[in-house]
Amino acid sequence: MSVRLEKVALTGNQALAHxxxxxxxxxxxxxPITPQTSVVETIAEFCAKGEMDAHFxxxxxxxxxxxxxxxxxxTGARTFTATSSQGLALMHEMLHxxxxxxxxxxxxEVNRALAAPWTILSDQSDSMAQRDTGWMQFYCGNNQEVFxxxxxxxxxCEAVLLPAMVVLDAFVLSHSVEGVLLPHQELxxxxxxxxxxxxxxxxDEPHAFxxxxxxxxxxxxxxxxxxxxxxxxxxxxxxxxxxDALTGRLLKPLHCYHTEDAEYIVMCLGxxxxxxxxxxxxxxxxxxxxxxxxxxxxxxxxxxELIDTIxxxxxxxxxxxxxxxxxxxxxxxxxxxxxxxxxxxxxxxYIAGLGGREIRSxxxxxxxxxxxxxxxxxxxxxxxxxxx
Amino acid sequence: MISQSLKIDxxxxxxxxxxxxxxxxxGQGAVTAxxxxxxxxxxxxxxxxxxxxxxxxxxxxxxxxxxxxxxxxITLYNTIDSPNILIVxxxxxxxxxxxxxxxxxxxxxxxxxxxxPADLCNRLDNISGVIATVPATKIAIECxxxxxxxxxxxxxxxxxxxxxxxxxxxxxxxxxxxxxxxEKIFAGNLEAIKMACKLVQMVDTTxxxxxxxxxxxxx
Numbered sequence: 001m002s003v004r005l006e007k008v009a010l011t012g013n014q015a016l017a018h019x020x021x022x023x024x025x026x027x028x029x030x031x032p033i034t035p036q037t038s039v040v041e042t043i044a045e046f047c048a049k050g051e052m053d054a055h056f057x058x059x060x061x062x063x064x065x066x067x068x069x070x071x072x073x074x075t076g077a078r079t080f081t082a083t084s085s086q087g088l089a090l091m092h093e094m095l096h097x098x099x100x101x102x103x104x105x106x107x108x109e110v111n112r113a114l115a116a117p118w119t120i121l122s123d124q125s126d127s128m129a130q131r132d133t134g135w136m137q138f139y140c141g142n143n144q145e146v147f148x149x150x151x152x153x154x155x156x157c158e159a160v161l162l163p164a165m166v167v168l169d170a171f172v173l174s175h176s177v178e179g180v181l182l183p184h185q186e187l188x189x190x191x192x193x194x195x196x197x198x199x200x201x202x203x204d205e206p207h208a209f210x211x212x213x214x215x216x217x218x219x220x221x222x223x224x225x226x227x228x229x230x231x232x233x234x235x236x237x238x239x240x241x242x243x244d245a246l247t248g249r250l251l252k253p254l255h256c257y258h259t260e261d262a263e264y265i266v267m268c269l270g271x272x273x274x275x276x277x278x279x280x281x282x283x284x285x286x287x288x289x290x291x292x293x294x295x296x297x298x299x300x301x302x303x304x305e306l307i308d309t310i311x312x313x314x315x316x317x318x319x320x321x322x323x324x325x326x327x328x329x330x331x332x333x334x335x336x337x338x339x340x341x342x343x344x345x346x347x348x349x350y351i352a353g354l355g356g357r358e359i360r361s362x363x364x365x366x367x368x369x370x371x372x373x374x375x376x377x378x379x380x381x382x383x384x385x386x387x388x
Numbered sequence: 389m390i391s392q393s394l395k396i397d398x399x400x401x402x403x404x405x406x407x408x409x410x411x412x413x414x415g416q417g418a419v420t421a422x423x424x425x426x427x428x429x430x431x432x433x434x435x436x437x438x439x440x441x442x443x444x445x446x447x448x449x450x451x452x453x454x455x456x457x458x459x460x461x462i463t464l465y466n467t468i469d470s471p472n473i474l475i476v477x478x479x480x481x482x483x484x485x486x487x488x489x490x491x492x493x494x495x496x497x498x499x500x501x502x503x504x505p506a507d508l509c510n511r512l513d514n515i516s517g518v519i520a521t522v523p524a525t526k527i528a529i530e531c532x533x534x535x536x537x538x539x540x541x542x543x544x545x546x547x548x549x550x551x552x553x554x555x556x557x558x559x560x561x562x563x564x565x566x567x568x569x570x571e572k573i574f575a576g577n578l579e580a581i582k583m584a585c586k587l588v589q590m591v592d593t594t595x596x597x598x599x600x601x602x603x604x605x606x607x
Contacts, residue, residue, distance in 0.1 A: 007430060009426055009430050009438075141463075169465075170442075172439070172442075172465045175440065176437060177436070272465075273463065274463035274465055275464060275465075275466055278464060358466050
């Protein structure tokens, strides 16, 4: 298929807003918060100019935004919201509700550290803290991927009836300008037709929703959610393959760099991957078999992909930009669980880059030497570049 | 074939990726200049990245912005530690050691100043490469009636580097920004770009005799 493509200079937030516009989203309910604000600001502008035909609802809080999104999604509308940090935390109650009510909603989540103390800069503790809600989560590595992921998220969540978060690092992506290819609208229409819903809120055909469930059925309802998460794994691959065929850009659960023969691997989520690859190049030039992985798909967790990717007898350091105090980094802890029965793969967990602290190539080199020189601990959390 | 380096007036070569760090004060438009540079270079088919220093902004406070320009996809998102192009929108910032920190040997330093480049060069310790000055404040006041120097600094950068043909840059400006400004302000900005492009002066310390190689691009 030949279509005319045009690369435009966009911030991550603008790229996300363009995806929401091109997805022909029907309802957007949001409350502003730095660094997300320019996502919904751009969408509001699209609506005001008539470039987008959506109901734009500015609510009085994020809790209300998510409530409005749930209601909108129940009517069968394609629905979007965006938030960050404290805003996502305030949504927490309704995030659970969105999953239980099986409402497809796409949420643009711009990763910002949680207060106190106040900060507006990036880490992944806000979205990681919502990992048990049942939302699917995708962590983007560049602005093009933000755009592509948002379109995939709509298609995916409407297919499996679970909501999805498109996650991007605050400022590093949200406010950085890069060249982004915006496909022709017809291509997006082909990839993402209008949403169809079987059961919906409709005054002409009344149904009751959200009633009480007793123990005889409650667990089955929960099991269905888990089942949909499993189904999502396959649907994600199908959606990604279709998008790849249309655009030549493949979204993958794990992005791997020199992992095939690697003895030492670092894994991260988001934009730190560039620095990780630079560290790998540095080590490879010295003859050390180093590799790096970027996890794009965090929920559902890419268990099988990790097992297939990590070579036996290798060491793997998971670098988390979030911490579950008293336990470890969320991704590190979950990765350790996968390899707990495998004595050959050594898994280390590092905490780095909290509250906007940069993770540089030199930081990853320290992680590699921690594994190579056995100075890192497998049983404890390793705090990287922190004054103790 | 894609050129792997940018040659400046027969002397210094700057290798891609170009890593540009902008130092200015809040309100001078450094962030917009960085973004505009990315937009124009993107239109020429290069890979680009532009971002501000992340933190709190306030008018008059020292700020930074960063631009990367490459022939290959850019995957690094760190702030730029060792720029090969350093642009200073307010010469009083040069008193802070962190402004020149990490500036690559044989890079390009462009400063908003009425000082002759050779004099500035003599005043700064251990600096090598192309040192350029442009009276951007004067140009901005003349063209816009206020000291917002970003378009003048942008014009000076293309004057020195020929990174983009001036006509192409003006075309992108026309396409992206005409609607955002009043006719008067827009025309003033175009004029500032053109004037700075002409008035920027430089010395190249990598050439044997820097005094005789002082170039006034106006002549």
